[in-house]
Amino acid sequence: MSTSLGIKLDPRADEPLYRQLFDEIVARIQSGTFPPRYRLPPTRVLARDVATHRNTVVRVYQDLEAAGFVVSRVGQGTFVADAPPAASGDETPVRHGGALPWASLTSRGARAEPLSRGERLGGARRPDTISLSAMHPSPDLLPDDLFRRCLEHALRTQRGKALAYAPREGIAPLRTLVAEDLARQGIPASADDVVITTGSQQALDLVVRTLVNPDDAVLVNETTYHGALSLLAVAGARIIGVPSDDEGPDLAAIERSGRAGAKLLYRMPNCQNPIGCRISQERREALVAWSHAAGVPLVEDDYASDLDLDGSGSLTPLRALDGEVIYFGTYSKKLIPALRIGYVVCPRALRPAVCQMKQAMDLGTSALLQYALAEFLSRGYLAPHLRAVRTEYRRRRDALEEALRRHLPRGVEWKHPEAGVALWIPAPDALDVGALHAEAQRLGVAVSPSTLYEVGGALRHGLRLTFCAEPVSRLVEGARRLGRAWAAVERRGRSAEPPRHIEVV
Secondary structure, three states: OOOOOOOOOOOOOOOHHHHHHHHHHHHHHHHHOOOOOOOOOOHHHHHHHHHHHHHHHHHHHHHHHHHOOEEEEOEEEEEOOOOOOHHHHHHHHOOOOOOOHHHHHHHHHHOOHHHHHHHHHOOOOOOOOOOOOOOOOOOHHHHHHHHHHHHHHHHHHHHHHHHHOOOOOOOOHHHHHHHHHHHHHHOOOHHHHHHEEEEHHHHHHHHHHOOOOOOOEEEEOOOOOHHHHHHHHHHHOEEEEEEOOOOOEEEHHHHHHHEEEEEEEEEEEOOOOOOOOOOOHHHHHHHHHHHHHHOOOEEOOOOOOOOOOOOOHHHHHHHHHHHEEEEEEEOOOOOOHHHHHEEEEEOOOOOOOOOOOOHHHHHOOHHHHHHHHHHHHHHHHHHHHHHHHHHHHHHHHHHHHHHHHHHHOOOOOOOOOOOOOOEEOOOOOOHHHHHHHHHHHOOOOOOHHHHHHHEEEEOOOOEEEEEOOOOOOHHHHHHHHHHHHHHHOOOOOOOOOOOOOOOOO
């Protein structure tokens, strides 16, 4: 079959299409047919031409890049490298003790496309770069002195227990206190329902490892948390993006995907990362009903719990509507990122499998940190800390929004974030968000473009801006720099447009 590269592939050959395509592209590069900086077709186009899954072409491009034949630039495409490796006949043989061919030895999971998105957005940063991308508290908001006291108390009172392996499900005092904290938030749970994890990232990893087999379909929001995309891709899941409206996920799309054999549905009902939306109460109840009718588990990620900035109150958690929902959260965003303590609350029937998986993964979360957090919670330090950080986050959010209104081009609008630590700015389809990210970085402000969070080709074009990691003065300056970058990219886009021909009648 002929592709958009003019390559002939034989689907009946012994070699799979992946190998044929990889070898053919390498041959064209080494012969000079595809010269340096030659742009390869988009993966979706090539996959259509070859009549194969897009993941196959993505893997070919990833392996070509790992071997040094091509370079990928977010928002621009994949290009032949300026100095690709020489043809095999000119290569120096690998001698005993030399480097092994690591590019071909790494697992498929290690080459999963979402893992490299952040690196492809990399590049040198100015020393004075303002971070509107970091999703962690600034140092002045960390309760370091209070936590130091709790660490010292844990070492003094627990001694060897604090320095030993912890039970795989977590220490009993902390599980009890987490259950009480969840009950305060309207989530019924007992200590026996709670499994302590190394952050919410491990909670999701545990659930995925326990439930998802390679090629299982997993439903997520069409624009979702990059860390979830990475974990699911490493697990070999087929990630299916579900479109949403202001009320939440499109139920008709979920119904269609469920009939195709979905394994689970992953959502952030209270504050969707990156776009910040909430799922309405009516849509939550419909999701629970669908879950039981379809036999597909719901996974509820409540990473931003307790970060309701406007006092509007959270809606009923999915876990409170249905005890079959898998719920998890973390103390990283609202307390200390380095604490790395999260938790998962899962149905009793699933708990043994989750605990066994956790034992295999890490032999238990740090006992010292668990005892210290238990002391922090039992002393009542959390409530005043939350009041202080919510007040400061609200002040920072308001300052950033005011500065954005002043410095971004007219017509740019966004939804006021009621919870969490980020806001989402939709961008016009004609605006290259990859170029905007690069220009913003050149001007000294880091932002997160939608290319980090997209699933398939259905994406919400835009930027995520955080307001937790910088003080007000730097947030205001960051908005000014972003405004300059936005205007520069728009000017370049207009100058690249072909001249309009006006027909005189």
